[in-house]
Structure formats: structure tokens, C-alpha cells
Amino acid sequence: MTDPHTIATAAQPIIQIGMSLPDAQWPYIDSLTRLGLALALGLLIGLERERRGKEAGLRTFGLVALLGGMGGLVGDNYAYLVFIMTGGLAAFLNIQRLRTHASTELTTSAAMLATCIVGILCGKGHTATPASVMVTITALLAWKDRFANFSSGLTEAEMRSALLLAILAIVIYPALPIGAIGPWHLIEPRAAWLTVILIAGIGFINYVLWKIYGARGIALAGFLGGLVNSSVTVNEMASRAKDNHPETISAAYRGILLATAAMTIRNACILFILAPTAALTAAVPFAFMLLINAAWFFMDRNATHTTDNHQVGPVELPLPFSLRAAFKYGLLFLLLHIAGVITQDSFGELGFYAVSLIGGLVSSASAVAAAASLLTGNSISAHVASTGAVIASLASVLVNMPLVLRARNRGLIIRLSLAMLSITVVGIVGSLAAARLLPLLVKEVPFLAQFY
Known part of the structure; x- marks a missing residue:
């Protein structure tokens, strides 16, 4: 009779081999x-x-x-x-x-x-x-060919800008203290620096697209220029309409409207990224502004006779990133943030709105980021933050109106002035409508309360 232990020992390798397979x-x-x-x-x-x-x-x-x-x-x-x-x-x-x-x-x-x-x-x-x-x-x-052409065309200054942005985002940001500092706890270094990185990152991506595609069409020139600095783009586009040529006037008209739309989209994205709880209230006025902007764009009488391949010349953009730009955005953000907290405590919501208006005249992106920062710090409500962001965007639209005068074309100036005024009006109407109707909508749809 065979020993059971011997059978188990002999079968063990077979079992092990079998277990090695699934x-x-x-x-x-x-x-x-x-x-x-x-x-x-x-x-x-x-x-x-x-x-x-x-x-x-x-x-x-x-x-x-x-x-x-x-x-x-x-x-x-x-x-x-x-x-x-x-x-x-x-x-x-x-x-x-x-x-x-x-x-x-x-x-x-x-x-x-x-x-x-x-x-x-x-x-x-x-x-x-x-x-x-x-x-x-x-x-x-x-995109091998496009990347190769882009890399070969990089200048030393552009390369330094890219490396500087990477250092500020990867090296310096993690080293900054978390939370508010100072005797009055008004300064949040990480929040300020994150805003700098976000705004500069948008400009950097836009600069890369500009380098790859160039200014081959008015749509690309106006829109990409408006993402970085709408005032610079409006100024450049208006100056090209001095020859009173119908196609040049049409190009300037559409380019300025696209730059305004790009500024609106940029500010909306900054607000939604930094303060998503303000998204619902701000979506209404921003949508109204973009709709009326699109309506004026397609009302161009010469739009059917011009194409996006019409050469309008390049808009001179600054370098994608520099220390001066970083300090400018960071300092402006801190000033607007501190001013917003002080005026909110002293004068209530009207004081914050006044700061947003003034900030929008200088840099609407920084003003929107400051409003989002105050909301994150529970200094203001989501409705107040979204209203401040809209006010800053409307201020940016209005500050571009004097730049249109460079066109020296009466018809173009009148059309663009009407367009910008109507964009401002519908933005205000959208804000008032959102303030009145959204509370009622939230009561009917409780799920929306987390966004309001």
C-alpha cells in the first residue's frame, strides 16, 4: 500500500506547475x-x-x-x-x-x-x-512638422520665459506657505501665486498657438490676441482701419469683436476654475454677453466677402512670460484682494463692486481672480463674487471704447461703440436677471443649491 504522504509529495510539483498558469x-x-x-x-x-x-x-x-x-x-x-x-x-x-x-x-x-x-x-x-x-x-x-518648425524658431528669450514659468510653477509654488499670513491675515501667498501661474499659463498656451499658426486669419489674430490682452489687440486692429478700405474695416471690426469675446471667455474660465461655486450665477451674464457679441459679429455687411485667410498682419504679443509680468499680476492681485476685503468690511458689497470696476479697467483677469479668492476665503458670497467678475469684464469692454477712435472711421466707430454698449447693457441685465431668477430656480431644483 502506498504511503499517502508519498503521494502528496509526488503530486506537489504537479500542483505547483498547474498553479503557475491562470x-x-x-x-x-x-x-x-x-x-x-x-x-x-x-x-x-x-x-x-x-x-x-x-x-x-x-x-x-x-x-x-x-x-x-x-x-x-x-x-x-x-x-x-x-x-x-x-x-x-x-x-x-x-x-x-x-x-x-x-x-x-x-x-x-x-x-x-x-x-x-x-x-x-x-x-x-x-x-x-x-x-x-x-x-x-x-x-x-x-504634429511632428509643426513642433519641429516651432522648436527651430524659438529664440533664447522665449526659451528663458518657458523655463522661468516652469520654475515658478514647480519649484517656488510648493515652497510657499499655506493659508493666510500677516497680522490681519489678508495675504495668501499660494492663492496669489496660483493666480499668477493660471493667467500666465493661459498667455503661454496662446503664445505657443500664435507661434505655430501665425496671424493667417483675422479670426485667429483677434481671438488669440484677446486671450492675452484685449486692449493691445483692439488698439492694433483699430489702427489698421485708417486706410478706410472696406476689407480692412471689416477685418478690424470682426477682430475687435473676437478679442472682446476672447476676453469674456478667459475671465469666465478663470472664475470657473478658481471658484466653481460661482459658476451658475456668472454663467447667465457671460452667456448674454457672448450671444450679443456673436450677433454683432455676424451682422458685418462685408463678412460674406472676406475670408479668414485675409492677411491683416501680426499683432505684436509680449513674451510668453517674464518676471515683470509675474510681479505685475501678483502685485495687482494682492492689491485687489486686500482692497476687496477692506472695502467689503467697511462699505459692504458696493465697496467690493467699486474695487472690481477699478480693477477691471487695469486688468480684468486679475480682478476676476481676486473675486474668486475672496469667495474661497469666505469673505464674500458666490453671488457677490460672480457679480464682481462680471463688473470687471464689463469694465474691460468699456475701457476699449476710446481705443476704437484710432480707426478714424466714423461708421466703424459708431458700430463698435453700439456693439460694446449693448454688450455692457446685456451683461448688466443678465446679472440682474440671475440675481432675481436663480433663487427661485434653486428652490424648485434643490440640486442647484451647491452651485449657488
Whole structure:
């Protein structure tokens, strides 16, 4: 009779070998969904590589992503094995490339390894992360020429500006103290610096788009210029209408309206990012302002005879970032923040509105950020903050009206003056309507109370 202990000992290696293989019952739909997402993302980047005539194209990247997805489903050990195999495939691709050409396929190899990792993430059940990563990688590959032209055209001053912005955002911001400081607790260094980074970041992205696309059309010139500084853009556009040529006048008219719309959108985004609880109240007047702006834009008599390819010349933008700009935005934000707190305590809401009006004449973006900061610090309500942001934006619209006089064209000046006045009026009406109607709406829909 055989000893049971001997049987168990002899069977142990067999059991261990069997346990090294996956024996779980996978849900069919879930597994198929994960593999389908991996395959779709691999085909996306493979399509871009195929279009450029690379040796590793649609099928190769699809298979690599699918292989990674299966590795993620099976387990970590198999995922590591799949990644190593993909690395070997990339090495083999470069060896073959060196035999027939004088260069390697480093970019394609890196994309192949990234595709494998994305497939593994899909196999493990991730969705948004691998999808966003793959879309970003595909965009980087597809915009190769634009990025190359942009990089080769960078000046030393522009490079220093980019590095300075990175230092201020990554190095200095984390080192700043958290919360209010000072004897009266009026200054919040992190809030002030975050505002500087946000405003400068918007300007930096706009500057990059400007460098890539140039001023090839009036829509691009007016809108991108308005994101950075609407007053500078309005001044430049109005000065070009001095020749009284119909197409130039139409270009200046549409460019100034687009710059005004861009300023409104920028201020709305700053408020929504820094103080989302004020979003509901501010959305009404901002929407009214943009609608009337769009109506005046499409009322241009010469709009059907001009195209966005009409050359209007570049708007001279400042460098994307500089210490002077940082100190300007930061100092103005602190002054408006302190003035807002003091006037709110001394004169109530009217005092804060007066500060928002004055701040909007200088820098509406800083005034909006200051209103959001006061709301975050519980110094004012969401309604007061949104009203102050709208007042600052309307002040920015009105301060541009004298700049229109540079056009020296009576018809253009009258049309733009009417447009800006109507934008101001509907902004005020929108604020009053929101103040009256939103409380009633919140009572009917309690879910909206968290935004009001």
C-alpha cells in the first residue's frame, strides 16, 4: 500500500506547475471590452505610423496593443514578459533599419513600447488613462512638422520665459506657505501665486498657438490676441482701419469683436476654475454677453466677402512670460484682494463692486481672480463674487471704447461703440436677471443649491 504522504509529495510539483498558469474564469464581456479598447488604441497610433510610411504600421501596433492587453489580463508576470518581447521587437526593427538605411526608428520604437504599456493598462481594467495617453502620443506624432518648425524658431528669450514659468510653477509654488499670513491675515501667498501661474499659463498656451499658426486669419489674430490682452489687440486692429478700405474695416471690426469675446471667455474660465461655486450665477451674464457679441459679429455687411485667410498682419504679443509680468499680476492681485476685503468690511458689497470696476479697467483677469479668492476665503458670497467678475469684464469692454477712435472711421466707430454698449447693457441685465431668477430656480431644483 502506498504511503499517502508519498503521494502528496509526488503530486506537489504537479500542483505547483498547474498553479503557475491562470485558472480564473474571466467574464466574457468585461475581457472582450478591455481587449477591444487596447486594439482600438493600437490601431489609432498605427494608422498615424502607416500614413507616414513606417515599417511598423497599422497591423503591428494593433497586435502590440492587443498582446499587451492579454498580458494585463493574464497577470503581472505575463505583462512583464510581453513588455520584454516588445522591446526585443523594437530592437530588431532598428537593426533591420540600420541595414537598409543610415538612421534608426527611435520614435517608432518608443511609440511601440508606449503602446504595449497602454495595452497592459487596458488589460488591467483602466480606461480613461490609457485612452488619454494614446491620444496624446498620437497627437505628438501627427504634429511632428509643426513642433519641429516651432522648436527651430524659438529664440533664447522665449526659451528663458518657458523655463522661468516652469520654475515658478514647480519649484517656488510648493515652497510657499499655506493659508493666510500677516497680522490681519489678508495675504495668501499660494492663492496669489496660483493666480499668477493660471493667467500666465493661459498667455503661454496662446503664445505657443500664435507661434505655430501665425496671424493667417483675422479670426485667429483677434481671438488669440484677446486671450492675452484685449486692449493691445483692439488698439492694433483699430489702427489698421485708417486706410478706410472696406476689407480692412471689416477685418478690424470682426477682430475687435473676437478679442472682446476672447476676453469674456478667459475671465469666465478663470472664475470657473478658481471658484466653481460661482459658476451658475456668472454663467447667465457671460452667456448674454457672448450671444450679443456673436450677433454683432455676424451682422458685418462685408463678412460674406472676406475670408479668414485675409492677411491683416501680426499683432505684436509680449513674451510668453517674464518676471515683470509675474510681479505685475501678483502685485495687482494682492492689491485687489486686500482692497476687496477692506472695502467689503467697511462699505459692504458696493465697496467690493467699486474695487472690481477699478480693477477691471487695469486688468480684468486679475480682478476676476481676486473675486474668486475672496469667495474661497469666505469673505464674500458666490453671488457677490460672480457679480464682481462680471463688473470687471464689463469694465474691460468699456475701457476699449476710446481705443476704437484710432480707426478714424466714423461708421466703424459708431458700430463698435453700439456693439460694446449693448454688450455692457446685456451683461448688466443678465446679472440682474440671475440675481432675481436663480433663487427661485434653486428652490424648485434643490440640486442647484451647491452651485449657488
